[in-house]
Amino acid sequence: MDAGALRHQQQLVLARQRFIDGAPLPEGLLPEPISRSWRRSRDAGLMPGQACLSALEPDPCELGDSDRLLADCVAPEIDRLWGLIGGPSWTIYCVNLQGVIVYGRQPHDRTSPLGQLHIGRRIHEARFGTTAPVCVLAEGQPIVLVGTQHYLTEFERFFCVSVPLHGLNGELIGALDFTGLGERQANSVMEQLTYAAMAAENRLYASLSDCQLLSLQHDPRQLDTPLQGLLAVDAAGRIQAANRVAQNLLGLARGRSVGEHLETLLGERSASPSPSAPQMLTLADGSRLYAQLLTPRSRPRPKAIAPAEPAVLGGDAQLNKRFDAARKAFAAGVPVLLQGETGTGKEVFARALHAHWKPDAPFLAINCSAIPESLIEAELFGYSEGTFTGARKGGAKGQLEAANGGTLLLDEIGDMPLALQTRLLRVLQERCLTRLGATTSIPLDVRVISATHCDLQQLIARRGFREDLYYRLSGLEVRLPALRQRTDLDLLIDRLAQRYNSPALHPETRRVLKGRDWPGNIRQLEQALRLAAALAQGESWVMPEHLAFEPSAPEPRSGRLQDALLSTIQQTLEANGGNMTATASQLGISRTTLYKKLREA
Structure with a gap:
């Protein structure tokens, strides 16, 4: 845990003590949904220190017919998730609207506190x-709850992610x-749960035996997947149900579509949907969607997107082929080298490889260009007590040791100092390390x-990177395409928009998004959609103005100065073969400042 997170945790503990005595919570200390729950818990007479799991009543609640239907829909998704991210210290379960668990997977160890969640x-x-x-049941939105954000101290050791x-x-x-x-990567878990929830929701439509199901999406590859919009249409052509995706695609308020005739939503030029192949539909507002009738055989089991595949993979066939090869290679112990522009999703790709191999093992990432050169050796290899002034009593683990048994991502490996490259190569060859100031080695x-x-080939030619280390790290090289080179932009836009519960994207908004160059790649696109979702709250559509782009605004003089500075940095960087250390030295700035300037660009 870093110093900032530790301070925040200490503030929470102190605030909770004062809160119990009647003091208000400091503004901004907790997300508002969690603050409201704390207030309700206090009003219910709960004390943070009282026992919960050990004092639970033994008799379970009885499940009704609607609970059993819900359990049937979520069970395949929970079982699939359990095989990918479950483990002896984790549980995955589904609750109904009253909070009763209708289905779940728990550790087999009966002494585990999680065994109570049956x-x-x-x-x-x-x-x-x-x-x-x-x-989630109180707010209707996804929630991440970590450590001291829990009201009861008994649950401070838990990491929880929940979706509606x-x-x-x-x-x-x-x-x-x-x-x-313990702790997991919250965004990754949230995305996996979200897809599982969407797949489970779609299974509910199998109970509507007297209706035809119509699958809708902008991208035909998303039809009959958890990302599809679903309409249930009766024999008279009237809509009896529409899932959240369909409501967003059609710009409908919740429940407004029920009883409405399908023809009122479709333009006169639209072809009749068919079960044999996707058909292009032109809606009354001029926007277009693909649609396909689902046959009864395909209804109960819509195809699921593998939950360990994050949004960065999308539907680009070439990239998915590369991921499949990398997954197999990494599982066999072959080191993988990822190459690509900033923002193309290298860390997310790496986390997905790790999740496929051993999700319960540690995953650590270190950015070799963001840590001062004087500190990176201690950060990577650790140090023993007394190694230098201010060294922690007992010493400290480095990232390599902390990742023992798992995966270490060395981001921006090209900026690692040459002397450190030599030591890293020796550690990888000998499979053991020695902390700074220590004499005994640790198996790795x-x-x-x-x-x-x-x-890296240019760096090797300029003697900025060791050739033998390159061959040790590049068992398989994978190049991640820039966003402008990908074939699945529509799919990425939809996935990222759904992550932030965005209203439907207006066709003009989609056109603007697809027309941009996106130098910051997926990271830039995600931030644009996140902002748009926030600005469009309460609206039926995300309009182009919600994107906050100002392409016609005059460029200020400071902007031209920044462009000139960036041009100088890029030319120097190119002349040095991408070596950040050499570039920073030539420009007379620190590597940290150089990295910051590139990120600001």
């Missing part, structure tokens, strides 16, 4: 205090939760993924 157990605020599924589950017309019917001891079992935006 089918029939009710997770309610008056007993459990602030938990992720409780907040919606019924046939978008109404809240429950929550899907991932809880355990770690898999390494490296990433860079540099041309």
Whole structure:
């Protein structure tokens, strides 16, 4: 845990003590949904120190018919997730609207506290205090809850991510939760749960036996997947149900579509949807969608997107082929070298490789260009007590040692100092390391993924990178394409927009997004869509003005100065073969400043 996170945790503990005595919570200390749960927990008479799991009633709640239907829909997704991200310290479960667990997977160890979270157990605020599924049921939005954000101190050791589950017309019917001891990458878990929830929601439509199901999406590759829009249409052609995606695609308010005739939403030129192949539909507002009738055989089991594949992979066939090769190579112990521009998703790609191989093992990432050269050796290899002034008592693990048994991502490997490259090569060859100032070695079992935006071959030619280390790290080289080179921009836009619960994208907004160059790649696109979703709250559409782009604004003089500075940096960087250390030295600035300037660009 870094110093900032530790300070925040200490502030939370102190604020909770004062809160119990009647003091208000400091503004901004907790997300507002969590603050509201804390207040409800206190009002219910809960004390943070009281026991919960050990004092639970033994008798489970009985499940009704609607609970069993919900369990049937979520069970395949929970089982699939459990095989990918489950483990002895984790649980995945689904609760209904009353907080009763209708289905879940828990550790087999009966002594584990997670074993109490079985089918029939009710997770309610008056007993459990602030938990992720409780907040989801109260707020209707995804929640991440970590450590001291829990109201009860008993749950401070837990990491929880929960997402809402919606019924046939978008109404809240429950929550899907991932809880355990330790910590995971919250965005990755959230995305996996979201796709699982969407797949489970789509399974509910199998119960509408007297309706035809119409699958809708901008991209035909998303039809009959968890990302599809679904309309249930009766024999008279009237819409009986529409899922959240369909409501967004059609710009409908929740429930407004029920009873409406399908023809009122479609333009006169639209072809009739067919089960044999996707058809292009032109809507009454002029926008276009692909549609396909789902056959009864395909209804109960819509195809699922593998949950370990994050949004960065999308539907680009070439990139998915590269990921599949990298996944197999990495699982076999072959080191992988990722190359690509800034923002193309190298770290997310690396995390996905790790999740396929050993999701319960540690994953650590170190940015070789963001750490001062004087500190990077201690950061990577650790140090023993007394190595230097201010060294921690007992010494400290380095990132390599902390990742033992798991994966270490060496980001911007091209900026690693030459002397450190030599030591890293020796560690990888001998599979053991020695902390700075120590004399004993530590056995090391770690898999390494490296990433860079540099041309390492040029660096080798300029003697800026060791050739033998390059061959040690590049068992398989994978180049990640820039966003402008990808064939699945529509799919990426939709996935990222759905991550932030965005209203439907207006066709003109989509045209603007697809027309931009995106020098910051996926990272820049994601931030643009995140802002647009926030600015368009309460609207039916995300309009171009919500993107906050100002292409026609006159360029200020400071902007021209920044462009000139950036041009100088880029020319110097290119002349040095992408070597950040040499470039910073030539420009007379630190590597940290250089990296900051490039990120600001």
